[in-house]
Amino acid sequence: MKTQITIFKAGNPDLNARPMIQLTNIDKIYRTKTIETIALNKVNLEIERGEFVAVMGPSGCGKSTLLNIIGLLDSPTSGELSIGGQQLNSFNNKKLAAFRNFKLGFIFQSFHLINDLSVVDNVELPLLYREGVSGSERRKRALEALEKVGLRARTKHYPSQLSGGQRQRVAIARAIVGKPEIILADEPTGNLDSQMGEEVMNIMLNLNKTEGTTIVMVTHDEHMASKTKRIIRFFDGQQIN
Amino acid sequence: MLKNYIKLAVKVMMRKKYYTILSLLGVSFTIMIITVFTSFIDQIIGENSAEPNRTHTLILDKVTAYNKGKAESGGASIHFLKEHLKSLQSTELISFIAKNSYVSFQNQKPTGHMVVYADQNFWDITKFNFEEGRPFRAKEVENASRVVVINIKTKEHFFGDSDATGKELTIYGKHFKVIGVVGAAAPFSMAYGDMYFPLSLDANPNATMGSITGNYSAMLLARSSDLQEVRKELRSRMRLLNNKISGADSVKVYAFTPLEQFAKSSSYDDQEPEYGKTAIMIFVILLLFMLIPAISLINLNMSRIGERAEEIGVRKSFGATSSTLVGQFVVENVILTLAGGLLGLALAVYAANVLVEIINTFDPLFKMPSDTLAINWRVVGLSIFSCLIFGLLSGVYPAWKMSKLDPVFALKGGQNND
Ligand SMILES: Nc1ncnc2c1ncn2[C@@H]1O[C@H](COP(=O)(O)OP(=O)(O)O)[C@@H](O)[C@H]1O
Numbered sequence: 001m002k003t004q005i006t007i008f009k010a011g012n013p014d015l016n017a018r019p020m021i022q023l024t025n026i027d028k029i030y031r032t033k034t035i036e037t038i039a040l041n042k043v044n045l046e047i048e049r050g051e052f053v054a055v056m057g058p059s060g061c062g063k064s065t066l067l068n069i070i071g072l073l074d075s076p077t078s079g080e081l082s083i084g085g086q087q088l089n090s091f092n093n094k095k096l097a098a099f100r101n102f103k104l105g106f107i108f109q110s111f112h113l114i115n116d117l118s119v120v121d122n123v124e125l126p127l128l129y130r131e132g133v134s135g136s137e138r139r140k141r142a143l144e145a146l147e148k149v150g151l152r153a154r155t156k157h158y159p160s161q162l163s164g165g166q167r168q169r170v171a172i173a174r175a176i177v178g179k180p181e182i183i184l185a186d187e188p189t190g191n192l193d194s195q196m197g198e199e200v201m202n203i204m205l206n207l208n209k210t211e212g213t214t215i216v217m218v219t220h221d222e223h224m225a226s227k228t229k230r231i232i233r234f235f236d237g238q239q240i241n
Numbered sequence: 242m243l244k245n246y247i248k249l250a251v252k253v254m255m256r257k258k259y260y261t262i263l264s265l266l267g268v269s270f271t272i273m274i275i276t277v278f279t280s281f282i283d284q285i286i287g288e289n290s291a292e293p294n295r296t297h298t299l300i301l302d303k304v305t306a307y308n309k310g311k312a313e314s315g316g317a318s319i320h321f322l323k324e325h326l327k328s329l330q331s332t333e334l335i336s337f338i339a340k341n342s343y344v345s346f347q348n349q350k351p352t353g354h355m356v357v358y359a360d361q362n363f364w365d366i367t368k369f370n371f372e373e374g375r376p377f378r379a380k381e382v383e384n385a386s387r388v389v390v391i392n393i394k395t396k397e398h399f400f401g402d403s404d405a406t407g408k409e410l411t412i413y414g415k416h417f418k419v420i421g422v423v424g425a426a427a428p429f430s431m432a433y434g435d436m437y438f439p440l441s442l443d444a445n446p447n448a449t450m451g452s453i454t455g456n457y458s459a460m461l462l463a464r465s466s467d468l469q470e471v472r473k474e475l476r477s478r479m480r481l482l483n484n485k486i487s488g489a490d491s492v493k494v495y496a497f498t499p500l501e502q503f504a505k506s507s508s509y510d511d512q513e514p515e516y517g518k519t520a521i522m523i524f525v526i527l528l529l530f531m532l533i534p535a536i537s538l539i540n541l542n543m544s545r546i547g548e549r550a551e552e553i554g555v556r557k558s559f560g561a562t563s564s565t566l567v568g569q570f571v572v573e574n575v576i577l578t579l580a581g582g583l584l585g586l587a588l589a590v591y592a593a594n595v596l597v598e599i600i601n602t603f604d605p606l607f608k609m610p611s612d613t614l615a616i617n618w619r620v621v622g623l624s625i626f627s628c629l630i631f632g633l634l635s636g637v638y639p640a641w642k643m644s645k646l647d648p649v650f651a652l653k654g655g656q657n658n659d
């Protein structure tokens with residue numbers, strides 16, 4: 001673990017000079033016995049450190065697939081991926097898990113909180129998989145993260161006792177508790193009404209502005225997308241702008 | 242990490258009550274059966290406060306005399322034992338005992354009593370707890386004094402709550418003075434008796450001079466833990482008798498501890514016990530006991546993978562490796578089975594009492610003491626060990642399966658987020 005922590009440390013000038021996220025000729029093909037789906041087709045994409053980009057496109061065009069590949073949850077069929085300047089093709093599963101833990105934070109459309117855990121336990125979760133973080137340290141950082149999303153008063157609640165907007169804010173707290181450099185959000189406002197969506201969007205904008213967190217957000221909402229600095233449009237597995 | 246696993250395990254158990262109750266029932270029933278079974282075996286072979294030397298006390302209870310190709314087996318005669326078991330190097334103490342039974346009537350109701358004739362060494366090889374009085378001494382054995390030591394069950398039968406020491410007990414129309422009261426020995430032990438008399442009071446006709454077989458057994462307290470030494474010495478003693486003893490060309494004696502005797506039940510060698518086979522047999526029996534409930538728990542766990550897919554996906558997204566997830570799910574399962582095991586232990590205490598009562602209704606004459614299947618720490622230890630094995634057996638495979646879930650697929654689990 002110790003060596004990995006040094007590998008992932010930010011501030012290495014060589015690594016910082018390169019784009020935060022770089023996809024080169026990425027293909028993703030799903031093969032079943034009968035059909036072959038090309039989910040991503042020769043995608044070339046660069047996202048700079050500190051950028052907030054929106055990914056848009058019709059349903060089934062490969063947005064989630066793109067996010068899962070950037071999130072190291074899925075591997076491309078071919079092509080090269082580098083994150084934080086690091087080439088990841090040679091990483092084994094254990095290293096990938098540690099990389100996700102240190103570098104990435106996920107926000108999902110349907111929140112994906114663990115219902116058996118209280119709000120604060122949900123938020124602590126990423127720190128569980130980080131060596132050398134004591135229980136009290138975990139708690140402290142989880143409470144700080146909840147403070148940032150305005151849910152300091154709901155720590156002992158369970159997800160089922162919260163509204164959709166509150167749940168998504170808990171999910172954001174969970175995504176930022178480990179201070180990742182990149183947040184990947186797949187339709188974070190898709191299940192929320194416009195007011196709650198607005199709140200969630202503002203938290204992310206603020207995060208990007210104050211902490212410089214790189215954010216990639218998939219959305220169907222033109223209004224939300226317009227608040228970001230760049231919109232990447234997809235159609236049929238290909239970038240079209 | 243472990244603390245978090247335990248915390249989560251408890252939460253999951255509380256949340257999924259139906260699943261928890263079902264699993265707990267299965268596990269506790271299994272552990273109950275295993276516990277009663279092991280406490281039964283423990284009574285047969287294990288050391289206890291009355292017999293702390295049991296694992297190195299050999300019981301010589303079989304003699305075979307070969308005469309012109311014919312073999313005659315049985316207990317030993319007291320004469321044979323006294324003559325040929327003198328001053329063995331490998332033993333510290335030897336005691337000769339014979340067992341008999343006696344039926345007393347009270348208000349025309351018969352009660353059976355296990356009668357033991359023993360010498361003074363018997364009380365040194367065993368370490369009975371004397372609730373009252375004392376054992377009989379060498380002088381009393383020599384002089385055939387009319388004294389008797391009774392166990393607590395017999396005391397209650399004849400004297401109720403009052404002290405028995407100094408009182409008279411009339412058996413076979415003769416009067417004996419009660420000099421001591423002891424706790425009950427394990428009922429399947431050679432040392433179990435309701436009444437203990439000095440050996441010299443035994444009017445057994447088999448004690449005639451010259452004959453080899455008879456009613457007697459010997460208890461041999463070995464000097465070292467190498468019990469084969471004792472048997473080697475016995476064999477060399479018996480070789481000296483070849484063609485030298487009247488009534489037989491050669492003689493063989495069999496001396497084993499209860500544990501060895503138990504281990505011999507699956508061995509072919511009649512000279513030495515073979516532990517390996519018995520250990521395997523016991524292990525197989527235990528596994529069989531656990532197999533069916535373990536398989537159903539595996540099934541139950543497998544059927545819950547879908548239910549927990551989302552959680553697995555989330556944990557993997559945030560950096561859990563497959564091995565940490567295996568750890569988490571195995572710990573959860575072990576905690577569940579341990580909880581079931583503790584419940585099973587409690588049930589076993591109750592079940593053991595019921596079992597003794599049932600046995601006693603089948604054999605109303607010789608009643609087992611009610612605390613016969615008392616569950617000691619050794620048995621508790623083994624039950625908890627079985628429980629751990631059970632938890633691992635039923636937990637590892639589903640945990641491994643769960644941990645291998647693809648995170649993207651797991652996050653979609655039931656819900657398509659398009
Ligand atoms: N596991 C899979 N197996 C087969 N096809 C898949 C799988 N996941 C996604 N696809 C297909 O890949 C394409 C892109 O999917 P996705 O990235 O989820 O689209 P989006 O998020 O833009 O709606 C779709 O046609 C979808 O059906």
Ligand SMILES: [Mg+2]
Nearest residue numbers: 063064658659
């Ligand atoms: Mg999608």
